[in-house]
Amino acid sequence: xxxxxxxxxxxxxxxxxxxxxxxxxxxxxxxxxxxxxxxxxxxxxxxxxxxxxxxxxxxxxxxxxxxxxxxxxxxxxxxxxxxxxxxxxxxxxxxxxxxxxxxxxxxxxxxxxxxxxxxxxxxxxxxxxxxxxxxxxxxxxxxxxxxxxxxxxxxxxxxxxxxxxxxxxxxxxxxxxxxxxxxxxxxxxxxxxxxxxxxxxxxxxxxxxxxxxxxxxxxxxxxxxxxxxxxxxxxxxxxxxxxxxxxxxxxxxxxxxxxxxxxxxxxxxxxxxxxxxxxxxxxxxxxxxxxxxxxxxxxxxxxxxxxxxxxxxxxxxxxxxxxxxxxxxxxxxxxxxxxxxxxxxxxxxxxxxxxxxxxxxxxxxxxxxxxxxxxxxxxxxxxxxxxxxxxxxxxxxxxxxxxxxxxxxxxxxxxxxxxxxxxxxxxxxxxxxxxxxxxxxxxxxxxxxxxx
DNA sequence: GCATGATCATGC
DNA sequence: GCATGATCATGC
Numbered sequence: 001x002x003x004x005x006x007x008x009x010x011x012x013x014x015x016x017x018x019x020x021x022x023x024x025x026x027x028x029x030x031x032x033x034x035x036x037x038x039x040x041x042x043x044x045x046x047x048x049x050x051x052x053x054x055x056x057x058x059x060x061x062x063x064x065x066x067x068x069x070x071x072x073x074x075x076x077x078x079x080x081x082x083x084x085x086x087x088x089x090x091x092x093x094x095x096x097x098x099x100x101x102x103x104x105x106x107x108x109x110x111x112x113x114x115x116x117x118x119x120x121x122x123x124x125x126x127x128x129x130x131x132x133x134x135x136x137x138x139x140x141x142x143x144x145x146x147x148x149x150x151x152x153x154x155x156x157x158x159x160x161x162x163x164x165x166x167x168x169x170x171x172x173x174x175x176x177x178x179x180x181x182x183x184x185x186x187x188x189x190x191x192x193x194x195x196x197x198x199x200x201x202x203x204x205x206x207x208x209x210x211x212x213x214x215x216x217x218x219x220x221x222x223x224x225x226x227x228x229x230x231x232x233x234x235x236x237x238x239x240x241x242x243x244x245x246x247x248x249x250x251x252x253x254x255x256x257x258x259x260x261x262x263x264x265x266x267x268x269x270x271x272x273x274x275x276x277x278x279x280x281x282x283x284x285x286x287x288x289x290x291x292x293x294x295x296x297x298x299x300x301x302x303x304x305x306x307x308x309x310x311x312x313x314x315x316x317x318x319x320x321x322x323x324x325x326x327x328x329x330x331x332x333x334x335x336x337x338x339x340x341x342x343x344x345x346x347x348x349x350x351x352x353x354x355x356x357x358x359x360x361x362x363x364x365x366x367x368x369x370x371x372x373x374x375x376x377x378x379x380x381x382x383x384x385x386x387x388x389x390x391x392x393x394x395x396x397x398x399x400x401x402x403x404x405x406x407x408x409x410x411x412x413x414x415x416x417x418x419x420x421x422x423x424x425x426x427x428x429x430x431x432x433x434x435x436x437x438x439x440x441x442x443x444x445x446x447x448x449x450x451x452x
Numbered sequence: 453g454c455a456t457g458a459t460c461a462t463g464c
Numbered sequence: 465g466c467a468t469g470a471t472c473a474t475g476c
Contacts, residue, residue, distance in 0.1 A: 272461045273470040308470075320455095324468060403455060413457055416466075420459095431457085434468095439454095 009059075010071040012120060012144055019122055019142035022056065026126075027135045031055055048134040049078040052124060065113050067120070074144070075121050080128035081140055081220065087343060088140060088224065090216035091128050093185055096209045101197040105167045109156050114209055121145045125220065141223045151181060151215075158182035162209070169199030174207055185210040214337065221346055222374075224303060242369050245284070245350070249367045252283055257354065257362045276308035280352050304369075305344070309351045310362055315447065317439040318356065320403070325414045325434040328397060328424040332389050341385050341435055345377045345409075351446065368446060372408070376441075380408040384435070395426040403438045412436050 007018035022030060027048075053059050053068065053076060061068040067075040080091035096118050107113065125141040147155060158179035165174055176183040184207040194203035211219075252260050257279060261267070264282040268275060310318040323344050336342060349370045354362035372381070384406045391400055400411035415421070415432030422432050 269461070271471090273459090273472090274462050274468080275470085277469060278462085310471095319471065322469065410456085412455090413459090414468090415458085417459055418457080420466095432467095 007057075009069055012069075012072045012074050012122075015057075015069055015072055015074055015122060016142065016144045018057075019124060022052075022124065022139040023142050024138065024140075026138050027051055027056060031135075047078075048126065048137060049076075051134060052076070052078050065117060067117055069122075073120050075117055076124070077121050078124045078126065079216070080137070081125045082128055088125070088127070088220055090213045090220060093183065093213050094211040094216055095185065095187065096211065098187060098206065098208045099162070099166075099184060101166050101171045101195055101204060104163055105198055107163070109159060112159065114159060118209075119146060123219065123223070125223070141220065143223055145219065154180050155182045159209075166197060167199065169197065171195075171197035171200065171204035171207075172202050174204065176212070181212060181215045183210050183212050184208070217337070246367055249283060249352070249364070252364050253366060255364055257364070260364060276352070276354070277306070280306060280308065303347050304350050305347045306350045306352070309353045309442070309446065311353060311355050311365065311443075313356065313358060316443040317446075320410075320412075320439040321437040321442060322412075322414055323435045325422075325432045328392055328422055328430065332392050332425055334389070336382050336385055339385055341409075342377065342381065344435075345372050345381050347371075353446070370445060372445075376408050380406050384409045384411070388435075392424060395424070395428070397424045397426075397428070397430040397433075400433065403436070403440070407438070408441050409435050409437050 008014035053061060057076070059068060061076075067073050069076065075096075077094060077096075079094050081088040082091040097114065104113070109115065121144070123141065123143055123145045124139060126137040126139045128137060158181055161179050162174060162182070162184045165171065165178070174184040176185055178184070187206045187208040193206075195206050197204045252263070255263065257276070258270075260279055260283065261270075264279070266278055266282055268278050272278070307321050309321070312318050323341070326340070331340075334340065349372075351368045351370060353365045353368055355365040356362055384401050387406075388400050388411055391397065401409075403410040411433050413431045414434035414436075418431060420432045421429035424430050
């Protein structure tokens with residue numbers, strides 16, 4: 001028996017595809033009514049993980065040392081997200097398996113039960129909402145996850161640290177602070193029955209291997225990014241939102257901005273600095289056949305940042321791209337991993353690209369989706385952020401990173417005029433500023449893209 | 453010609 | 465009234 005209903009139990013991708021059907025929905029919306037009634041209103045509370053396994057996938061994994069989908073080697077994990085502002089964060093750490101103090105010390109990493117069970121995870125994130133029954137939580141992410149090699153190195157170190165402590169007879173001293181990604185989190189309430197350990201008389205708290213929340217946040221960011229291309233419903237004939245958008249712009253490619261304005265009925269002042277953003281919005285309007293102005297919301301929902309880009313005759317961008325101005329006080333209180341800047345850099349960008357001719361007449365050249373490579377986000381992007389924070393703290397808010405100092409971005413004034421100032425932590429008023437993407441960097445990045 | 457500082461028209 | 469995305473202006 002290889003098949004189970006709508007998926008192939010031996011094939012990870014098939015299982016993932018079936019899991020993805022839950023994204024954007026709750027179990028109540030997809031389960032047959034007889035299965036639903038059991039779990040309504042508190043009764044049969046069961047945790048959501050069990051519900052998904054039994055009612056959605058129809059599996060009853062009893063074996064705790066092998067993956068849930070044995071034939072495919074896939075371990076299913078259902079785990080909550082919480083909303084923080086516009087983005088999602090892990091509501092809790094992800095518990096992978098109990099640590100058996102009396103067995104694990106005999107294992108080596110390559111042959112560990114940890115690896116056997118957790119090498120390929122099917123992660124299903126749902127949005128936790130206070131007061132909801134589990135059956136009503138809406139799933140946001142469903143994806144296969146295998147650890148990137150670099151991460152696995154660290155997880156291995158962490159595993160060795162934890163197991164090493166057990167071998168040293170110090171299981172009772174385990175702490176989540178010992179490790180970076182993989183932690184030995186306490187399991188069961190405080191005061192629960194303690195467990196024996198092999199090399200020490202003293203009993204230890206029950207603990208489980210778990211992925212820290214901070215690591216899960218990284219997984220979430222990555223997943224939202226990967227998924228944003230196809231979120232917002234793969235409407236109509238299985239086309240992605242991105243395909244639909246490209247197609248929408250196609251008829252305008254080759255037209256000058258003036259011609260486009262006439263075509264879509266824009267009469268706004270050509271000198272208005274939001275002229276191109278008005279044009280783009282109007283070109284997008286009829287997309288998806290939804291109510292006017294909804295398309296912008298669709299963009300938002302998919303986490304897409306829309307920008308105009310004008311290329312000079314040589315093909316380099318005429319201008320850098322700005323983000324909203326920051327508040328000095330707020331900025332210095334931010335950590336890189338959760339910073340506004342990182343969130344902005346991690347978003348998917350949609351560029352509407354115009355070519356300028358020698359007379360500066362803009363012609364729509366193409367549209368292009370783009371995401372900043374991860375190494376640039378957490379490399380130069382991070383440097384720029386941390387340098388900026390450090391300089392502000394040193395009372396040098398006038399001397400923030402320039403475009404010549406950083407490959408990816410820089411800081412520049414961004415206010416009403418030179419008198420538009422904000423308070424710094426040192427108590428001085430300094431020109432309002434923001435982060436900007438370097439135009440040279442953008443030129444290099446977008447040159448490779450041949451979209452639409 | 454580019455990097456950086458300065459400013460603007462509009463929408464909310 | 466002001467933040468935003470965008471562009472202009474200047475100095476090196």
